[in-house]
Amino acid sequence: DAGITQSPRHKVTETGTPVTLRCHQTENHRYMYWYRQDPGHGLRLIHYSYGVKDTDKGEVSDGYSVSRSKTEDFLLTLESATSSQTSVYFCAITAQGGPPYEQYFGPGTRLTVT
């Protein structure tokens, strides 16, 4: 258990509204990630962070922004939600310190954009 929580766990929102998802970790890991999981696409990286205020884009970053103002929290914001952003969102951390570099995932947030 890597001490990762996500909130909310479920959300339904309307097209055009802003949405913020929160990832919280309790073990001071430096690297944090946001993925989305969709049928037929597996897990796709949206954004990741390698430290406070240090973030970078993943493969599907359009329409998403992130912020990390403190080590334990990594926020994902959909500025203006669209139906194509209906998905399950997972936060993850990398347990640094050498191989085997595994990632630990949070329980996920199911987002529905109507």
Place this chain on the structure above:
Amino acid sequence: DQQVKQNSPSLSVQEGRISILNCDYTNSMFDYFLWYKKYPAEGPTFLISISSIKDKNEDGRFTVFLNKSAKHLSLHIVPSQPGDSAVYFCAASATSGTYKYIFGTGTRLKVLA
């Protein structure tokens, strides 16, 4: 362009038999590979990994094989159990630098009792 491919969306295996899940990659810079298991309504959980300096890694009933020349890895589960029924994702990383991972699309394994 899918850099990590799992070409079998689903697989059914009898309990007690071997399950073989396959994964192919295209980027020769990848040097670290991981397998994750995912149950419905839960986050993926790490299963086993392999570095490119090895061609095999075992952990209990799970063994991962890596064929670098073919850019292919496989996960063997022996013996398969009903509790192994889940979606399995392979992931690849080029460990020099970014700590980013590219995931495959997943294979749904069903172990029949």
